[in-house]
Every structure is written in C-alpha cells, then in structure tokens.
Amino acid sequence: MIEVQNLRKSFDNTEVLKGISTTFETGKVNLVIGQSGSGKTVFLKSLLNVYEPSEGHILFDGRDIVGMGRKEKEQLRSEIGTVFQGSALFDSMTVQDNIMFPLDMFTNLTFTEKKKRVREVMGRVHLENAEKKFPSEISGGMQKRVAIARAIVNNPKYLFCDEPNSGLDPYTSNVIDDLISEITKEYNTTTIINSHDMNSVMTIGEKIVYLRHGIKEWEGTKDIIITSDNNHLIDFVYSSELFKELRKYLIKINKTSIENIITKVEDETD
C-alpha cells in the first residue's frame, strides 16, 4: 500500500502539486487521470522520488521515501517496477539484456537462472522469439511489453506506469491494459497508472484519482464515476458527444456500473 500525505511540489515559485493526499491499495490497479498539465507526471515522479517533494510524505508500506537515506532508497527502489511513457529501454542492449538488467544488478542468480526467469516473463507478456532483437527493431507495442517484462522480472511490490498506452493503437492498448491488470493480480502489486485513456479508466481502473491544476478533485471507482456530480471530471471523462449521450442514456436506464453495462449488452445479445 502506498499512502500519500499532503504532497506538495514547487518548481521555482510555481506550485505544481498543491497538497495531495490519497491511498493506493495493494493488488489493485490505481489510475491517476487528468488533463495535460494537471500535474500527473510530476505526481508520479514525486512518488518515485525522481523529484524531491517540497512538502508531505509518501509511505510505501509504512516506509517514508521522503528524507530516506541513499542505501534505504536504493533498496526500496529495487522493489519498484516502472513502465515509462516512451518505454525507456536501453538502446545498446538486446531485448533479453534489457529484461535481464534488473536481475544482473540486484540478484546473484547464475546466467542460466536469469535466462530462465527472462524466458518466463517474456512468455508472460507474449514476447517469444524477440530475445536477440534491439529496441529499435521492434514495434511500439512490443517495446511496451518489453518495458513491462523488465518492470516485473524482479517481482516488484510496486508497479508504476506512465501513460502505458500513449502512441499505441486501440487494440494494442487493450492488450497492454489487460496485461497490467492481470500482472497486478498475479504478483499482488500496488499498481499506479498515469493515464488519460478513457478506455483504461472504464475497464481496469479499480481506483481513480482525478487531478486538476495540481489538486485532487475527485477519487473513487470506475463504477461511480458515471454518477459523479463533479462537472470537471465529467467533462474530462465524457469529452466526446458520443460519450456524453451514452452517459445520459445509461443514467436514464439506471445502468451506471461497468458490470451492469456489460450485463445489459449480454442480455440484449441473448
């Protein structure tokens, strides 16, 4: 579990995060959503301590990363897996070496053991036969899967994903979403995803935190988002006319949760 207490971050005289407090539970997919410039990336990077918070505390299962010593921080970070927006794969390494890197750095496994583990996670993200390829030789979707494989190879307790669907087609986005959701359950990780992909919000978001101008404006589950009375959130989530009409219709027929919507569709199909 990750607890965020009154997190503030300023750059020069501009306050980007204005006292955010929330909790991200273990074994759940937590989504942080908001428009561009809302402070999502700064929030994620502050949680990871890439940016030192100006004020507040971030507790990883009770361990406060703010003010933590270098050795403790290195230990905590070895428990974190991260998937970056641009994948951030090491260009000079093959897919296999990229995935093996955390094992090289933080374990004393033999090469055979490491290779076995790499094969396992590559199979898990459906990446067979790509070991010897370099990142520049594979597609964007495959790069994301390599990044996920690298993030989970060391059995992390915490999984952070910064816009994992950006630049991907809708089908591949769904594959990546499902993969992250499945991995969260399998590895029992505390997963935090930065996203402005509404499909992700409606399908895998078990907890959603909505940021606006550096403030947490709303938090809840995907099932109550549709009935929220926060106009900014509704305008953001249901930004297209089609989505707005769909929302009105679903509220009208009293089918507001995702499960209900799916049931409704299945009923009509039968």
Add this chain to the structure above:
Amino acid sequence: MLKLLNAIGEYFLLLGKVAQRPQKRKVFSKILMREINDLGVNSFGLVLFTSIFVGAVAAIQMYNNFRSSSIPIPMSFVGYATKAVLILEFSPTIISVVLAGKVGSYITSSIGTMRVTEQIDALDIMGVNSANLLILPKILASLVFNPLLIAISIVFGIWGGYLAGIGTGSWSAADYITGIQMYMPSHFIWYAFFKTAVFAFLIATIPAYFGYNVKGGSLEVGRASTQAVVWTIVAVIITNLVLTQMFLS
C-alpha cells in the same frame, strides 16, 4: 559568472556521485570493456592518421627553420626537434584536442540521449547509481586507453617525419634516425603521459556532465554536444598552460 560557478559546482557534485564503488562488478566490467572499444579502439584510426601528418608537417617546419637559420644546424636536429615537439606538445595536446571533438561529442550525445529518453530516470528509479554506472567506465576507459593512443601517436608522428624526409629528399634517413636517438630527459616522457591522463579525465568528465544534465529533446542534445566539445577544448588548453608552467618552467 554566477551561472559558470553554478555549473562548476554541479560538475563536482556529479563527480562525487561518480566516484563510488560500482554496485555490481560484473555489469561494470562489461560496460568498461564496451567503453574501451567505443572510446579507445574506435579512435585508433583517427589518431594514426592525424599523427602521421602532424609528424610530417612538424619535421618539414623544423627543416625549413633550420635551413633559414644564420647559424648552420645539423640536419640530424630535424629528427630530434620533431621528436621533442611530438612528445612535449603535439601528441599529448593536439591528439587530446582531436579526441575532445570525437570522443567528447560521442559521450555527450550518448548520455544526453539516455537522459531525454528517460533511460537515466529508469536506472535511478531501479535504484542504480546512474552517474556511477554510465560515467565511471568512460573515465577509466579514457585513463587506460588515452596514454596508449598518445604513445602510438608519438611513434607514428616520428615515423611521419621520417616519411616526409624520404618523400621530399630534404634530409637523409640516417640524419633523421641519428636525431631521434639523441638524449632527451626521461621526465619529458612522464610529463607527456601525466598530461595525457589529466586531459583524458577532462575529455571523459566534461562531456559526461553536459550529457547528464541535458534537458529537452534531440535539439538540446545536439547543442549540449557542441558546448561540451568547446568547453573541453578550453579546459584542455588552459590545463596545458598550467601543467607546462608547473612541470617544465
């Protein structure tokens, strides 16, 4: 001025992060071998080419000056003077300036690209000391391989002077060989290698600083590479003056 002082402070802070024991020796050794290849072995051809021509030009200049002198100077001094200028200045300084251009831009662009594509962030978040992992192997590779490149440069520079004599027919091979066999204080050689080691450190660390702190995209990486080469050459030239005054005056 304040900006420059700030940059110098940041440079030394970065060196503090670099100068730590590697987290995993095996990974570090693998990267070190790659850096020796990228920074050292791949510079071999350029050093060879530059040295032969610099040696030939130095020998021709010496010959022209000696011939126009009012006092008769034996032609064997062409060999001696060429050897002396190559050991004292041309090989350590000129080759280091050439390497500052070639190796410096490579270091800044490779580290800078890693920074703008979040690869360095990925390392930091994993709990890896990115400065140590990326910069220390480059420093060690340069410290190990640059003196070797300078030694090769001296040998091929002298050979370039020899070839110039044969090609122009201005001085005989025997005179030239007599000249290069003339006594020279051994501390000249040590001075040349000490200077090379200092320059190697600057060539590895200044571009690494520029690459590590780059912000923005590919355009900024290009700008940082240019700045890094300029500042490395400035640092090499100023350090050369200081070291010459300290050790030879």
